[in-house]
Amino acid sequence: MTQSEAAPDAASDSTVDAAYEAKLRADYDGQSREDVLRDYREMLRIRRFEEAAARAYTRGKISGFLHLYIGQEAIAIATQQAMEPGDRVVSTYRTHGFAIALGSDPKACAAELFGKAAGLVGGVGGSMHFFDKERGLWGGYAIVGNHIPVAAGHAFASQYTGDGRVTLCFMGDGAVGIGPVHEGMTMAGIMKLPIVFVVENNQYSMGTPLKRTLPVEDITARAAGYGFASDRFHVTSVQETRRRLGEAVERARKEGRPTLLELITYRFRGHSMSDPAKYRQKEEVERWRLNDPLERTLMALKTIYQVPEQELDAIDETIVAEMDAAYDFADKAPAPAPEARFENVMAEGPYYGDSATTRPAGVE
């Protein structure tokens, strides 16, 4: 279907005002219909995956902690587009979005949430420890900030071996006060490592707003102290985010100079499933919703690209079916075998404990 064939009433039911539409048109200037549809589809896959996770959690299929990426999807999609094969993403416990964006199988992701053997890490990690090395997802860390030195170590290895890879290290705004962030950044700065640090500032450190956690509101003000380049912006579209992330990635690759980016974003759900987010007003959430990159992309598709409702609905239905199938797979998948608990503790093979006094019965 071409743009001219789009349904004439595609935008007629929207409520956008002229200023919003003008900004929208500026943001999407020069982007092809196919590219915008791709970005929309990829973001929607993450959102539908996350919504299905929330439903499964409510039904008691998922336990433990579950932190959703709803509202932040554009960052993961832009990251995937800004990377080259072999580059590494190191992230936090809010990491499903990166897995889906980087091409991890939603079945394996859902199975991980369900604690099943077919999960991304065999069901031993759960929501907080997604790792998919083959696709460039290097974690999956859940002690706030403790992955920053590790990510710097990956970048150090790139420098040591000359492999030409860039490491992209993500953290939340709540992480920037904790020690390892400072130490890891100090090391990255002094060693001039090929790394990009990205703060996904989603406005809340769990339930505590920025003004109560940040002595200086602009997190990138810290970049100067580490000798980093910096950039700071609101995430409203995939392509703007990709472009600016891409600059930082190239700077890391070509100049070996780290960048600290602060991406201002918003999570529409609570910190985790147990958080009803009572610390914020409905009006605040609605205001941010106008800037939700997924909503904006949808609006662009309707108003600028005149994509008919039926086509958009069909995309959504396909994605919902994909995610439903993934969660159905996870539900039916077998739990890990009892022997699985002995695996991957030590490099030598199954590990049963160090003493004859504490090993399971029947094990020598």
Add this chain to the structure above:
Amino acid sequence: MPILQIRQAIRDAMKEEMERDERVFLMGEEVGYYNGAYKCSEGLLDHFGPKRVIDTPITETGFAGIGIGAAMCGLRPIVEFMTFNFSAVAFDQILNNAAKLRHMTHGQFGVPMVFRGPNAAAHMLGSTHSQAFEHFYAHIPGLKVIAIATPYDAKGLLKTAIRDENPVLFLESELMYSVKGEVPEEEYLIPFGQADIKRPGDAVTVITWGQGVPVALKAAELAAAEDLSCEVIDLRSIRPMDEAAIIASVKKTNRAVVVYHGWPQGGVGCDIVARIQELAFDDLDAPVLRVCYEDLPMPYAENLENLILPSPERALAAIRRVAYKR
């Protein structure tokens, strides 16, 4: 056979392994231009250059984490802590990253690296610089913990540690870097999990490791003067532990004393006593005793520190007690 100090044996082990394997590098505070706070890396910067002998800022968490991240990429880091007391700053990196990553990534990544440095009390360093860390690290599945007391063991075990596919905590002693001993010129490796009988005997088993070894050996010498024959077992490897060697000796002597640096409550000493009572209960003729720090923070004052440290005299008293001599 050449006679080396422990510090030289450690340096030689690192040098040989770095020559053998390009992926091995040394990182830590003052390891390069300063040649090591205790001179364990003397000459390595000159030999290998700054790419592989890397001075860091004072960032234990930072460089421990860099080592972990580099090991995940296939390098073989040696991270030196100026003292293991500073490893407390990096404890989260060791506990939650080094020890867990193979497991939590379902084997997608391993962390083949060594954390090494001096451990336990030295002399009059006060409460924050006088602690024994094997008791913390030996608790954690996913790690290996080694403690050395001779140049021979230092070299052979450090080379094994560098080649191991798991994270290894390699504990040395500030007071023992100058201890001398024979070290063969030809290459050798000492496998983990094998205790070494540092002095054979048949009346009392004395189990020890690291800085406890000279204390136990001195006590055994004093006991011998009283016609009490002690078998001194140097564990060398705390995790994995050579349980079989301990039990074999206890079955022979029917008595055991554990001599070590560290507090009495929790920790490796308690673990050893638990293993002995479970695996050799019927062979015991006396309760198993521990000789270690008093359950107190370490004071600076020399007389107070001496009261708290495990001494040959206190070890001898325990040996006598399990032998029912006084």
